Amino acid sequence: MEFTKIQGAGNDFIIINNMKLKLPLNDIPAMAKKLCTRKVSLGANGFMVVDFPEGDADFKMRFYNSDGSIGEMCGNGARCIARYAYLNNIAGKNMRFETLAGNISAEILEGRLVKVQLNNPEKVMLDHDVEIDGIKYECSYVELGNPGIPHAIVKYPNLENTEESQIFDLGRKIRFYKEFPKGANVNFFNILDDTTAIVKTYERGVEDFTLACGTGSGSTAVALIFKGYLKSNKVKIIVPGGELFIEVERAEDKIEKLFLIGDTNIIAVGQIIDEDLNSIS
Numbered sequence: 623m624e625f626t627k628i629q630g631a632g633n634d635f636i637i638i639n640n641m642k643l644k645l646p647l648n649d650i651p652a653m654a655k656k657l658c659t660r661k662v663s664l665g666a667n668g669f670m671v672v673d674f675p676e677g678d679a680d681f682k683m684r685f686y687n688s689d690g691s692i693g694e695m696c697g698n699g700a701r702c703i704a705r706y707a708y709l710n711n712i713a714g715k716n717m718r719f720e721t722l723a724g725n726i727s728a729e730i731l732e733g734r735l736v737k738v739q740l741n742n743p744e745k746v747m748l749d750h751d752v753e754i755d756g757i758k759y760e761c762s763y764v765e766l767g768n769p770g771i772p773h774a775i776v777k778y779p780n781l782e783n784t785e786e787s788q789i790f791d792l793g794r795k796i797r798f799y800k801e802f803p804k805g806a807n808v809n810f811f812n813i814l815d816d817t818t819a820i821v822k823t824y825e826r827g828v829e830d831f832t833l834a835c836g837t838g839s840g841s842t843a844v845a846l847i848f849k850g851y852l853k854s855n856k857v858k859i860i861v862p863g864g865e866l867f868i869e870v871e872r873a874e875d876k877i878e879k880l881f882l883i884g885d886t887n888i889i890a891v892g893q894i895i896d897e898d899l900n901s902i903s
C-alpha cells in the first residue's frame with residue numbers, strides 16, 4: 623500500500639490516499655493503530671487519510687491518533703497533509719479541505735513552510751484550574767472547531783528545565799480530568815518573553831508527550847494572549863521538536879482568524895508491507 627511519512631515540528635504522520643486505495647473506513651482505526659506503533663511497524667503520532675470531499679473543498683482529511691482513535695483535527699497534521707496534497711497535485715498552493723472540526727484552509731509558503739488557518743476557538747474557558755493530588759494548577763480549557771479538539775493549557779514554571787518524565791503522571795491525570803468531557807490534550811507552558819512561550823504537550827490518543835502539537839500551540843497562544851501573558855498577535859511557541867508560529871486576528875475578545883505556521887519534512891514515500899496487516903480484521 624502506497625504511503626508517505628512526513629513530519630512537522632517533530633509531530634510525525636503516515637498519509638495514504640484513499641481516493642485511490644478505496645479501503646473500507648471500518649478497517650482504518652485498527653490499521654492506524656498497528657502502523658503507528660513504533661518498533662513493530664512504521665511508527666507515527668498519527669495516521670491521515672486523504673478522501674473525497676463531500677462539499678466543494680479540494681479533499682477531506684480524516685485524522686486518527688496512534689491509538690486508532692479519531693481526532694477532530696490536527697494542526698501539524700493539517701500542515702503536513704496540505705504539503706502532501708500540493709506535491710501530489712490534489713490541490714494548489716492555496717487549498718481548502720474538510721475535517722471533522724470544520725473546513726481548513728492552507729497555503730504552501732516558500733521552501734517547506736506551510737501555513738494553515740486553524741478552526742476558531744468555539745470554547746474558551748480561561749480560568750478552569752484543575753486540582754491533582756491536592757495541588758491546584760492554573761489551567762485554561764480551549765476547544766478549536768465544532769466539534770472541537772479539546773486542549774488544557776497548564777502553567778508550569780521552569781518547564782524549560784523540566785523533563786517530560788517528571789510531568790508524565792500529571793499530564794496523564796489532567797488528560798483524563800473528570801471535568802473534561804472529551805478528555806484533553808495537555809499543554810504545559812511557561813512564558814519566556816512577551817512574544818514567546820515554551821510548550822510541552824501530553825497528547826490525547828497518543829497517551830504520551832509528542833515533540834509538538836499544532837492545535838495545542840494554537841490553543842495555548844489564544845489563552846495566553848487573552849490572559850495577557852503574551853503581548854502580541856504574532857507569537858512563537860517553542861516545542862521540543864522545533865518552533866511553531868501562531869498569528870491571531872482578533873476583535874477585542876473574539877478570535878476572527880487563527881493561523882499556524884511551521885516547517886514540514888517528507889521522510890519517506892513508498893510501499894507499506896507489514897505482513898501483520900492481513901491479520902487485522
Ligand SMILES: N[C@H](CCC[C@H](N)C(=O)O)C(=O)O
Nearest residue numbers: 693696697698826835836837
Ligand atoms: N491528539 C490530538 C489530535 C492531534 C493533535 C496534534 N497532533 C496537533 O498537531 O494538533 C487529539 O486527539 O485531540
